[in-house]
Structure formats: structure tokens, C-alpha cells
Amino acid sequence: MTDVQTRQPNEAESFSGAISMQVSIPQAPPSDQTAEKPIAISARNVSAWYGAKMAISGISMDIHKNSVTALIGPSGCGKSTYIRCFNRMHEFAPNARVEGTILVDGADIYEAGVDPARVRQRIGMVFQKPNPFPTMSIAENVAAGLRFMGVRSKSEIGDRVEASLKAAALWDEVKDDLKKPGIALSGGQQQRLCIARTIAVEPEVVLMDEPCSALDPVATLKIEDLMRGLAERYTIVIVTHNMQQAARVSDYTAFLLMGDDGAGHLVEYRPTADIFTNPREKRTEDYITGRFG
Amino acid sequence: MSTFQQSLILARTERLYRRRKLMNRVMTGAMIVAVGFAIVPLFLILFYLLKEGLPGLSIDLFTEDPNRPGRAGGGVHNALVGSGIMVGLALLIGVPVAIGTGVFLSEFGQNRAGAFVRFIIEVMAGIPSITIGLFVYGLVVVNQGHFSALAGALALAIILVPIVARISEEMMLLVPRSLREASYALGAPRWKTVLQIVFPTALPGIITGVMLGLSRIAGEAAPLLFTSLGNQFYSTDVTAPIDSLPTRIFTYATGPYDYWHEQAWAMSFILVGIILIVSLSVRTLFGSRVTVRQ
Numbered sequence: 130m131t132d133v134q135t136r137q138p139n140e141a142e143s144f145s146g147a148i149s150m151q152v153s154i155p156q157a158p159p160s161d162q163t164a165e166k167p168i169a170i171s172a173r174n175v176s177a178w179y180g181a182k183m184a185i186s187g188i189s190m191d192i193h194k195n196s197v198t199a200l201i202g203p204s205g206c207g208k209s210t211y212i213r214c215f216n217r218m219h220e221f222a223p224n225a226r227v228e229g230t231i232l233v234d235g236a237d238i239y240e241a242g243v244d245p246a247r248v249r250q251r252i253g254m255v256f257q258k259p260n261p262f263p264t265m266s267i268a269e270n271v272a273a274g275l276r277f278m279g280v281r282s283k284s285e286i287g288d289r290v291e292a293s294l295k296a297a298a299l300w301d302e303v304k305d306d307l308k309k310p311g312i313a314l315s316g317g318q319q320q321r322l323c324i325a326r327t328i329a330v331e332p333e334v335v336l337m338d339e340p341c342s343a344l345d346p347v348a349t350l351k352i353e354d355l356m357r358g359l360a361e362r363y364t365i366v367i368v369t370h371n372m373q374q375a376a377r378v379s380d381y382t383a384f385l386l387m388g389d390d391g392a393g394h395l396v397e398y399r400p401t402a403d404i405f406t407n408p409r410e411k412r413t414e415d416y417i418t419g420r421f422g
Numbered sequence: 423m424s425t426f427q428q429s430l431i432l433a434r435t436e437r438l439y440r441r442r443k444l445m446n447r448v449m450t451g452a453m454i455v456a457v458g459f460a461i462v463p464l465f466l467i468l469f470y471l472l473k474e475g476l477p478g479l480s481i482d483l484f485t486e487d488p489n490r491p492g493r494a495g496g497g498v499h500n501a502l503v504g505s506g507i508m509v510g511l512a513l514l515i516g517v518p519v520a521i522g523t524g525v526f527l528s529e530f531g532q533n534r535a536g537a538f539v540r541f542i543i544e545v546m547a548g549i550p551s552i553t554i555g556l557f558v559y560g561l562v563v564v565n566q567g568h569f570s571a572l573a574g575a576l577a578l579a580i581i582l583v584p585i586v587a588r589i590s591e592e593m594m595l596l597v598p599r600s601l602r603e604a605s606y607a608l609g610a611p612r613w614k615t616v617l618q619i620v621f622p623t624a625l626p627g628i629i630t631g632v633m634l635g636l637s638r639i640a641g642e643a644a645p646l647l648f649t650s651l652g653n654q655f656y657s658t659d660v661t662a663p664i665d666s667l668p669t670r671i672f673t674y675a676t677g678p679y680d681y682w683h684e685q686a687w688a689m690s691f692i693l694v695g696i697i698l699i700v701s702l703s704v705r706t707l708f709g710s711r712v713t714v715r716q
Contacts, residue, residue, distance in 0.1 A: 218607060250609030260600040264622040274608035276618075323604070330608060 166193040169334055169364040170215055170252075175229035176392070177210050177219055184210040186392035187229070190383060192334070197356055197365045199379035199401065201372055203416070206385040207393025208368040212336045215366065216252040217245040233333070250278060253327035257339040259319035261311030261326070267294075268307040270322055274330035289329050296362075297325035298355050317348025324355065328363065335359065337367040341374065353378045372417055376405050384413045468694070475691025478684035483692075487656045488670075494681040498689055500656040504571065504665040507658060508650060509640050511575035516582035517632055523583070524590020524628070529616050531591070540591075547584035554580050555645030563649060571657075571664035574650025578639040585638060589631025593624040626708040633704050637697045643668030667693050 170192040177185045185207035192198050200208040213219040214227050217238060231238050238248045253274075261270045271290045272280075280286055290307070294300040299321040303314070311322055320340060327335055337356070341349040356365055356378050369375050375382050382405070383398040397404060397413045408414040415421055486497030523543065527536055558577040563569055597620045605615040643666075646652070651663040652673065658664075667689050674686035 216607065218603065221603070221606065246606075246609045246611045248609075249607055254603075254607035256600060256603065256607075258600060260598070260604040262601060262604065262619055262623070264619075264625075273605075273618075274610075277605075277608055277610040277614055326604075326608065 183392040196380040199375035202385035253332035293329040474687035478688030501670040512578035516579035520586035523587040528594035552644035569651035577645035593627030
């Protein structure tokens with residue numbers, strides 16, 4: 130870490146400005162001032178189960194708007210389970226159960242009568258492996274969410290497809306091949322296509338579940354740059370195994386660890402700069418310095 | 423370690439190596455023989471069909487209706503049309519039911535109701551086709567008082583349903599979970615996910631299944647013998663008896679005239695040819711998409 134750039138969190142960052150090959154640690158505000166950014170998701174005491182097995186135990190976190198929040202921790206600590214609770218994807222697992230409250234803009238998404246599909250339109254998700262729809266072209270993939278929402282107007286769909294592909298930094302590479310199948314793209318392009326597909330429905334939050342773990346380093350960097358740019362419009366929560374990645378892209382970092390009960394617990398959640406330079410917990414320090422995990 | 427000891431070890435590994443090589447040859451040989459047993463009959467059938475069927479092939483066979491028995495010449499135009507009508511009707515009746523069943527089983531069938539339907543489908547697939555013919559005879563022909571193309575098509579559809587339903591279920595289940603998740607994560611409700619994502623992804627495989635079912639029913643004679651009966655004359659009336667290739671092959675092959683035998687061989691050749699052409703064209707049309715991405 131030779132070149133530690135300093136950056137104010139609210140300072141608008143040009144796209145290329147975020148493209149820095151050096152490890153840059155954003156100078157996030159001290160933890161006692163984190164409240165200055167509005168809260169996008171407020172999770173209180175969230176526990177989740179697969180059948181009788183508890184996967185995460187009583188995790189509370191406030192996710193800040195227009196920021197990148199990274200969840201790090203060793204395998205099996207419940208990072209993915211936790212963010213899957215944010216868009217109600219957890220309930221697709223057999224016998225899955227969630228307890229606690231998750232407020233999005235103050236509204237409880239687990240309240241009776243809430244349509245999970247509606248929740249997922251507001252909180253998009255990008256998965257570990259790129260998963261474009263194999264029967265659809267590039268343009269159709271990006272438009273898929275709009276069609277699910279019932280958007281019919283061709284011109285509106287065309288505009289949104291172009292805007293989303295541009296926002297996902299894919300437009301220049303595919304603008305002449307919009308009718309080609311989405312799965313014909315390379316892995317990194319497919320993942321950016323999936324990001325375009327997710328932001329096409331204008332969600333408030335984009336959850337990313339290890340979005341780079343199936344990609345090579347160059348494609349990974351592209352996605353990371355993208356995340357920094359997207360954070361200006363969206364709230365991003367990313368699960369990653371890669372601590373350097375968390376340090377590079379995130380404003381806030383949460384460290385999760387499996388407790389003696391076999392379920393994931395939140396160990397520390399603070400601005401990224403603080404957690405990587407001055408961890409409060411011994412376990413956090415051991416993990417980020419590579420003593421385990 | 424002495425050189426003597428080393429030579430002993432070498433001799434032993436040498437023996438072991440030779441034994442493995444021999445075993446490798448024996449097993450490879452056994453498999454080639456097994457493959458031969460599987461393939462040789464197929465080629466024999468094709469060869470025989472070519473040898474016996476080609477001489478009887480002529481334009482007349484496709485365009486003329488049968489002459490009165492005993493008078494050589496004529497064709498099997500009526501049987502070709504009849505088979506086309508009945509197979510087409512059977513597909514119209516059977517395919518929607520079968521695909522619906524397959525979709526139900528894959529998407530909503532992970533429970534006792536699904537297990538029950540799956541069991542019924544297994545049993546249906548095992549019923550001899552002549553029994554299905556008999557069932558339709560009792561249900562439709564006896565009640566109507568006459569044989570009909572519709573009754574034949576119904577019998578064929580009943581044979582078709584379990585084949586296509588099982589393949590549809592399997593193809594739907596092959597669609598990777600990640601695609602369903604991608605759809606749900608975009609805010610699609612379950613029914614849209616099934617109809618707009620899972621089903622189109624599985625469609626090439628399902629079409630292959632339909633072709634498999636088509637090949638099966640196009641060659642069925644037994645269930646047609648007492649449902650559509652067969653017809654000496656050209657008819658397109660679905661409420662009347664109608665001719666079909668398999669029943670005409672049966673009549674001609676067991677009949678007394680040499681030109682009948684020749685035409686029976688030619689019809690068998692045509693039947694296999696049609697099935698081959700249909701499967702090959704479907705495979706080239708959908709070939710690139712038949713394999714479901716994992």
C-alpha cells in the first residue's frame with residue numbers, strides 16, 4: 130500500500146478517477162460520524178436458518194445510501210445468507226427462515242402482505258457466476274426486468290437498455306451486437322451484462338454476491354471501477370472473499386465470523402479505512418493480516 | 423538395497439504392468455463387442471429396408487390410392503395422408519397435455535401430488551399400445567358405433583403423453599437454478615419465471631422429446647387396428663375410418679400378393695425415412711440450443 134489516496138466520501142468521483150491500479154483506501158469519516166449519510170437499509174437483529182441450522186445470528190447493520198458496503202469474512206460465515214435476506218432471496222432455500230426486521234426506507238420488507246417480487250425490484254442482485262438468460266439476446270437480457278414490470282413501450286425499453294449498458298461500461302463493446310445472444314460474451318462482459326440487467330429496473334440497492342470470484346483480474350478491475358461509479362446513483366452491498374477488493378472499492382466494511390454456535394456473527398462494522406488500518410477487534414486484525422481464514 | 427533385491431522388485435512391477443495391460447485389452451475388447459451388438463441390428467435393419475424397399479419406391483406410391491386387391495400398381499397416398507392427419511391430431515391433443523404435466527411436475531411436483539402424478543405417468547408409459555387401442559375402442563368406437571380417425575388420434579395421443587411429459591419434466595429440471603434466481607432477483611413472480619425464463623430455456627430439449635414421441639406414434643399399428651381401422655379409399659374425414667401407413671404395412675405384409683409385399687417394404691422405408699428427416703431437421707434447427715447450459 131504505497132499510495133494511499135485520500136478521498137472525501139461525498140465528493141463526486143469521475144469514472145476514470147476511480148480506476149486506480151494502486152490500492153486506494155478511501156478516507157471514510159470516523160465511525161462516530163457515519164450517521165451523516167442517510168440509511169438505505171436498516172437491519173435489526175437478523176437471524177436466518179436453513180432448516181434447523183442457524184446460518185447467521187442476530188446481525189444488525191445500517192447500510193448507508195450511495196456508498197459501497199463490503200461484507201468480508203471466511204467461507205461459511207453467513208455473508209451471502211445475510212445479503213440474501215435483504216432482497217428476500219433467502220426464502221427460496223428449502224425450509225429457510227428469517228427473524229428480525231429489515232427496513233428499507235423505513236418500511237419492513239418482511240411485513241405480512243409485502244410482495245417479495247416488489248422488494249426484489251427495488252433491491253437488485255448480481256450473482257457469483259454470470260447468469261445471463263441463454264435464450265435472450267444482449268438487449269433482451271437487459272430489458273428482461275423491465276418486461277417483468279410490464280413496460281411495453283419499445284422506445285422506452287430501447288432507451289433504458291442503452292442507458293443501462295452505458296452505466297455498466299459495456300455499451301461500446303456491444304452496441305453493434307445487441308441482437309447476439311448474451312451468453313456469447315466473455316465472462317467479464319457477461320457479468321457487466323448482468324449488472325446492466327440489474328440496474329435497468331432502477332433499483333435503490335444493488336447486492337453483489339462475490340461478483341468477481343469467477344472472473345480474471347482484468348475483468349475484476351473493470352467491475353470494481355464500475356462499482357465506484359455506480360455508487361453515485363445506487364447503494365451497493367458487496368460480499369467478497371477478497372480483502373484487497375473490499376479495501377479497494379468499499380466505503381464501509383463489515384467483518385463476519387462464524388461463532389462457536391456455528392452461525393455467523395458480526396464482529397466489526399466500520400468505515401473501511403478504519404477497519405483496515407486500525408481494527409478494534411483482535412479477531413478482525415488477525416483476519417485482515419492473514420493470520421487465519 | 424542390493425541389486426538382486428532391486429531386480430526382484432523390477433520383475434514384480436513388470437508382471438503387474440503386463441497384467442494391467444492385458445486386462446485393459448480384454449475390457450476394451452469386451453466393450454467393442456457390446457457396442458457391436460447394439461449397432462449391428464440397426465444397420466442390418468437399415469440395410470434390409472434399403473434393399474427391399476427401394477425397388478418398390480415410385481412416384482405412384484405417393485400420389486395414387488390403392489387399386490382393388492389383386493390388380494398390381496397403385497399407391498398408398500391415402501395411408502400417407504391418413505397417418506399425417508392422425509399423427510398431427512395426436513400431437514395437437516397430446517403435446518399440450520404432456521408439456522403441461524411436465525411443467526407441473528418440475529415446478530410444483532416436489533410433493534405427494536407430484537409423486538402420485540409421476541407414478542401414473544410411469545404406469546402409462548408401461549401400458550402396451552394394443553391395450554391403449556382396446557381402451558379407446560371401448561371408450562369411443564363402441565359408443566360412437568363406428569371407427570374413426572379421431573379415435574385413432576386419441577389412442578396415439580395417450581401413447582404420446584407419458585413420453586413427452588417425462589422428457590419435459592427432465593428438461594425443465596435441467597435448467598440451472600442460477601437462471602431462476604436471476605429471474606426472481608429481477609422481481610419476476612414465479613409464474614413469469616416459469617413461463618418466460620425456465621420454459622424457453624428448456625424448449626429445445628422439450629421439442630426433441632416431442633420428436634421422440636412423434637417417431638414412436640408414427641410407427642404404431644396395434645392401437646390403430648381397432649380405432650381408425652384402415653380404409654381402402656382416400657378420406658380426410660376425421661369422423662370416419664381412415665388409412666395409415668402402419669396398418670397398411672400390416673395388411674400388405676400379411677397379404678397374398680407379391681406387389682403388396684414390395685409396397686409394404688417400400689412403405690416401411692418411407693416411414694423410417696420420414697422419422698429420420700424429421701429428427702434430423704429438428705436437430706439442425708435447434709441443434710446449437712439443445713444442450714442446456716450448466
